[in-house]
Amino acid sequence: MVDLRIIVSQDDFDLGVEAERLETGPDTGAVVTFTGRVRDVAGGLRHMEIEHYPGMTERALTDIAQDAADRWSLSAVTVIHRHGRLIPGARIMMVGTAARHRDAAFESASFLMDYLKSRAPFWKKEVREDGAEWVASKDSDEAALDRWV
Template identity: 60%
Template sequence: MAVQVQKEAFDVGAEVNCFTAGCKDAGAVVSFTGIVRNNADGTLQRMQIEHYPGMTEKALAGIEAQARDRWPLQDVLIIHRHGDLAPGEVIMMVATASKHRMAAFEAAEFLMDYLKSRAPFWKQEFTAQGSDWVAAKDVDEDALKRW
């Protein structure tokens, strides 16, 4: 298990390879990578992600423990960045490993739904016109309800 909250960029391929190498008894590894998406009119200059150190890691470890209770997982990796990020930069990744693909896929989706709607990160978008805080979306809240 690993939960990493960091400012530094990371190499997704290297992280997945390292994670997979440690999963000798797994039959499936699922990974998801989140990228900073430009806004609809293409004017996003940067996104600033804030969090409370200690509280954030504890919350992510708690949801990781819930995933382990629900699915037979061999390992889990959650990496989430904070600070200033530009469109196209990697913002986060989740990886899950299990003997069977269904458990790995479902656990990864569960973790992603939580990260999108409940993880204690605050996002502010900056454009030439100013800045706005990113509000929760109904679609993300609805996705969480299925669990």
């Protein structure tokens, strides 16, 4: 049985603790983690506001994590996504996968990231010195998700 860990929280997380947790399976030969951070690409970003619907968000993340676990025979999946007000440089999210072999760990982590970038039920608003704007999904994010269909 796969160990699914889904956390949606305002709180920061410890990447080392989360990665170590993924390494505990007796048949785990590979662990892949990815951490996303708030970046100030255009300059002037004060903070990012991330909103979600509790319950719906966790269910959607659990479903996609289970899908990844089934497709790649994973022993563990961790998806952590923060919400609320996050300043530049803050961690937004983490995806971690554990598998017998590295190909499955890498591919499943990429699959989860592509889903999170384009389909996960989060709404992000960038608050800048000159105003605020909701962040839209990019065509490149949608195209990346298409490769998994």
